[in-house]
Amino acid sequence: MAEYNSTKDLNERKRHLGNALKYASSYPVIWSTFYINWHRKRQNFELGLSVKLWILVSVLNSLGSLYWDIFVDWRLFNFDDAKDDSLDFGRSLKFKKLYYLAAIIFNGGIRLFWILKISIFLNQNPLSQDFYSLSMLDFTLRILEIVRRGVWVIFRFEREWVVGGYGVL
Numbered sequence: 001m002a003e004y005n006s007t008k009d010l011n012e013r014k015r016h017l018g019n020a021l022k023y024a025s026s027y028p029v030i031w032s033t034f035y036i037n038w039h040r041k042r043q044n045f046e047l048g049l050s051v052k053l054w055i056l057v058s059v060l061n062s063l064g065s066l067y068w069d070i071f072v073d074w075r076l077f078n079f080d081d082a083k084d085d086s087l088d089f090g091r092s093l094k095f096k097k098l099y100y101l102a103a104i105i106f107n108g109g110i111r112l113f114w115i116l117k118i119s120i121f122l123n124q125n126p127l128s129q130d131f132y133s134l135s136m137l138d139f140t141l142r143i144l145e146i147v148r149r150g151v152w153v154i155f156r157f158e159r160e161w162v163v164g165g166y167g168v169l
Contacts, residue, residue: 015072022068028057033118055115062111069107074155075163076100094158103151110141110148117141 004016032054039050070076093100117137 018068018072022064025057025061025064029054029061032057054118058115058118059112062108062115066104066108066111069152070104073152073159074100074103075159076104092162094162100155103155106151107148110144114141114145 001016001020004013004020007013007016032050036050036054117134
């Protein structure tokens with residue numbers, strides 16, 4: 001928000017505000033996770049509705065972050081720059097289109113797979129969990145998250161190289 005307040009350019013202000021909203025969308029996820037874990041420790045609470053609410057806010061947060069990655073950070077599908085009405089990436093590319101599509105699917109898949117993993121954990125009785133399976137799933141997802149962030153960096157750097165600087169939202 002400090003960048004939003006100190007920037008005069010309207011397009012830059014929109015980008016800073018959008019980025020702040022993207023990060024703010026994680027607060028309901030954090031709060032609902034705290035709420036669920038707090039009540040889980042007391043073992044006197046039915047988690048059904050709370051877990052469903054957590055899944056909803058987590059999906060919204062993940063989809064918003066995925067949108068930001070694709071349209072702002074990677075600046076793909078910028079229809080203002082597209083040459084015609086066809087579905088195009090709207091800018092010159094350094095990689096094959098298949099790589100961009102694979103990166104989008106991988107990025108979204110890993111973002112949403114975390115939700116599946118946590119929702120499985122939250123819906124189980126802590127005493128009856130198969131800790132080995134959950135640990136392996138957790139370890140695998142942590143490695144995939146590192147790879148996802150690496151892919152994000154590659155396409156973010158590629159966008160900076162091709163487009164240069166930040167573009168319009």
